[in-house]
Amino acid sequence: MERKSFKKAVLSAIPQIVALMLFACPAANADEVVLAQSQPLVAPNNQIQKLSETINLQKGQEKLQLTLTYYNGTETAPGFKWLRIASPTMHFVSEREFAGKRSFSVDVSGELTWGGNQLLITAEGVRGATFSWRLTTNQPSVSSIEPSKVSPGNSATILGSGFSSDPDANVVMFGTHRARCLSASSDKLIVQVPDYADSSNATVSVTVGGLAAGTLAATVASYPYLSSLSANWVPPGSQFTIYGQGFSPNASDISVFVGPLQCEIVSVSPTSITVVAPVGYGGEPWGFYQPVKVKVRGMPARNQLTISISQVG
Secondary structure, three states, rough: OHHHHHHHHOOOHHHHHHHHOOOOOOOOOOOOEEEEOOOEEEEEOOEEEEEEEEEEEOOOOOOOOOEEEEEOOOOOOOOEEEEEEOOOOOOEEOOOHHOOOOOOEEEEOOOOOOOEEEEEEEOOOOOOOEEEEEEEEEEEEEEEOOEEEEEOOOEHHHHHHOOOOOOOEEEEEEEEOOOEEEEEEEOEEEEEOOOOOEEEEEEEEEEEEEEEEEEEEEOOOOEEEEEEEEEEEOOOOEEEEEEEEEOOOOOOHHEHHHHOOEOOOEEEEEOEEEEEHHHHHOOOOOOEEEEEEEEEOOOOOOOOOOEEOOOOO
16 A cells, blocks of 8 residues: 555544554653654554654664664554564564564664664554554663863763763763763763863763763863953053953962062952052063963963063053
8 A cells, every 4th residue: 555545544543543542652661762653553454554664863863772662553452463574774574573472672773874764564454453663772871970070171981871882972061061072882971071161060961862861060170261451561560450261259269470470469250350460570671571370279271461561661
């Protein structure tokens, strides 16, 4: 039967289909995730039925541990007398695999591609016979991160289960910044902490092929970044402000030097530091183009800026 005529016949049996939809597939286990499933195929007559189905996967899900389960009949509806299921890439299933059973599961890991995967179903049974399929994977989960205190640019290891072997399919976020996944296996991810990961406590979230795997807590000892100065030249003893990221609201956490001379800190915030230009440069000709160096909680800034301190601009 052609697909078009089959759909027309199925539409005429909508009340029966709606009832069967409630029973076509048993509930998934708590540790399983349903990636794709069919609507029930219900025979509208006693003829041989033919149908083409498509299994759609997001990128990265094809690298997961995948189980495809076929259901022939339900507790309230008969199954087909025989079934044959073919696919360009997957294991061929015939009536021998079912052998009178109501369901049959196949490990299809590595046999699917992301995007569409075709199933060609041929079956014979009485009017009202029903068939369906469901593709599942293990629920991904995270258990720990090592070390628990990390620094931007360094690597961290996330342990868990159900990860994808495709590094790009595992999305690891440190707050709002995505980490680069360096390597991946089913139970371990090695990632590079983002350069702009927020300092102090950060929430690390993991998503695998679009499936949430959970969150972990980590402490990020981030390197501050200097973006600009309020002035390129100031007289000794006057104030100037350093703008950037990764600073601290506590002045005791911060130290600032211009060249070899330390600056008195006036005020601080997470994005700015106001200091007094060292008076040691007064009357000296060597205060031009001195490096501005910042440390936050002992972590040096990733870059330096220059400023000139002199009585004459």
